[in-house]
Amino acid sequence: MGGVGRGRRGRAARGRRATGRRPVDEQDRAALQELLRAYGPVGQEDEVREVARRRLEPSVDRCWQDPAGNVVGLVRGTDPDAPAVRVTAHLDELSMLVKRVEPDGSLHVTPLGTMYPGNFGLGPVAVLGDGRHLPGVLALGSEHTTQETPRVWQTKPDGGDQALDWTHVSVFTGRSPADLADAGVGPGTRVCVDRSKRGLFDVGGFVGSYFLDDRAAVAALLRAARELRGGTRPRADTYLVLSVAEEIGGVGASYACRTLPGDLVVALEVGPAEAEYGTSVHGGPVVGYSDAAGVYDKRVADRLCAAARARGVVAQPAVLGAFESDASHATAAGLSARAGLLCLPTLSTHGYEVMPATAVTDVAAVLVEFLRQPAEREGPV
Incomplete structure (x- = not known):
C-alpha cells in the first residue's frame, strides 16, 4: 500500500x-x-x-x-x-425518523443513518414537526420489570441479554396524537438529539460532542x-x-x-x-x-x-x-x-x-x- x-x-x-x-x-x-x-x-x-x-x-x-x-x-x-x-x-x-404515532402519543422511531439507540443514549430529543419543534425523551422503560415487560427484559443482562435496539425504545412526548398532528408530527418527521446535549466538552487536549x-x-x-x-x-x-x-x-x-x-x-x-x-x-x-x-x-x-x-x-x-x-x-x-x-x-x-x-x-x-x-x-x- x-x-x-x-x-x-x-x-x-x-x-x-x-x-x-x-x-x-x-x-x-x-x-x-x-x-x-x-x-x-x-x-x-x-x-x-x-x-x-x-x-x-x-x-x-x-x-x-x-x-x-x-x-x-x-x-x-x-x-x-x-x-x-x-x-x-x-x-x-445521524437522526431518527418517526415510523408511527402510538395511541398514547409516544413515537415509534427508526434510524436515519447507521447507528443504534446506545450511540445517542436515552434522554432529551427534539421532534422537528412541520409546524413547530417539540421536546421529547428517548426512553426505554423501567428496569424494575420482569418478563411481563419484554421490551425491557430483552435488554437486561440478567434477562434476555440483547443489545438495545430500535424496537425497544420510543420517544415520549407528553402529547396526545391530536396535539402532535397539530404540530405537524407524523410518519417521516425527523427526531434529533436535543441542543442541550450538543455542546463541546473539553477533556485534556481533546474535545467531545455528538x-x-x-x-x-x-x-x-x-x-x-x-x-x-x-x-x-x-x-x-x-x-x-x-x-x-x-x-x-x-x-x-x-x-x-x-x-x-x-x-x-x-x-x-x-x-x-x-x-x-x-x-x-x-x-x-x-x-x-x-x-x-x-x-x-x-x-x-x-x-x-x-x-x-x-x-x-x-x-x-x-x-x-x-x-x-x-x-x-x-x-x-x-x-x-x-x-x-x-x-x-x-x-x-x-x-x-x-x-x-x-x-x-x-x-x-x-x-x-x-x-x-x-x-x-x-x-x-
Whole structure:
C-alpha cells in the first residue's frame, strides 16, 4: 500500500507529537459550536446549511445553493489550465425518523443513518414537526420489570441479554396524537438529539460532542476557505461543497460531482481511531487509501501525506473498512474519476465522538497545502 513506510514512521512519532502544538483558534471553535447546535438531519439540513453558508460566503469568490441542497463555494485558482478540484464536507447528521404515532402519543422511531439507540443514549430529543419543534425523551422503560415487560427484559443482562435496539425504545412526548398532528408530527418527521446535549466538552487536549461527524470537517473546510482566499490561492479552481445526505449514500456530493467541473473529489471526514487501522486519536490527520466503497487514488493519498509533512503534521495512512465517504460514493457511481480522503482522527465515531482540539486546524492546514501544490496532469497509473 502507498505510504506504508511513512505509516511506520508516523506510528513511531505519535508519542512525540504534542496534541496542543498548534494553538486552538477561537474562531474555529465558535464556528464548530454553532454548527453543532444547528439541527441537520438527512433531508432537512436547512438550519445547519444556513449557518454554514453564512460563514462560508465571505471567504469565497462565489457562493450558491445547488438543486440538491448543497452549499457550494468557489475559490478561483492561479493556473487557468489546471483541472478543477472538488472538496466536500457533509452537513447532515445521524437522526431518527418517526415510523408511527402510538395511541398514547409516544413515537415509534427508526434510524436515519447507521447507528443504534446506545450511540445517542436515552434522554432529551427534539421532534422537528412541520409546524413547530417539540421536546421529547428517548426512553426505554423501567428496569424494575420482569418478563411481563419484554421490551425491557430483552435488554437486561440478567434477562434476555440483547443489545438495545430500535424496537425497544420510543420517544415520549407528553402529547396526545391530536396535539402532535397539530404540530405537524407524523410518519417521516425527523427526531434529533436535543441542543442541550450538543455542546463541546473539553477533556485534556481533546474535545467531545455528538455530531463532530461531520461538523468538525465543515469547520475545517471553512478555515481552509479563509486561508485560501486570504493568502496564496489554490493552483486550480476549487469548489468547496458542503454536502447533504451523505449518511444515506453520499447523495448530495454525487450530484455535485456530476454537475461541477473537475475529475478529482477530496472528502473531509471523521476517521476512526482504532488499532485495527493503525490509527490513534493521539496522532495527526488520517489519510485514506481505501474504504468499503472503493480504493482512493494512490497519488492523491501520497500527496496528502506529503502535504502533512510540509506543514509539520504526522499523517496516519489507513486502509479502512466499514467506512464510506462522499468521495468513495462518487467514484463508485462513476461520477468522479479520482478521489481522496482526509480525516480528523476520532474516537467513538457515530456516537459521542472525541478528537484532538487541534484536529480542525491540522486538517485545514494539510488541505490548504495540498491545494496549493502544482496540479496533476498525468494520466491514470
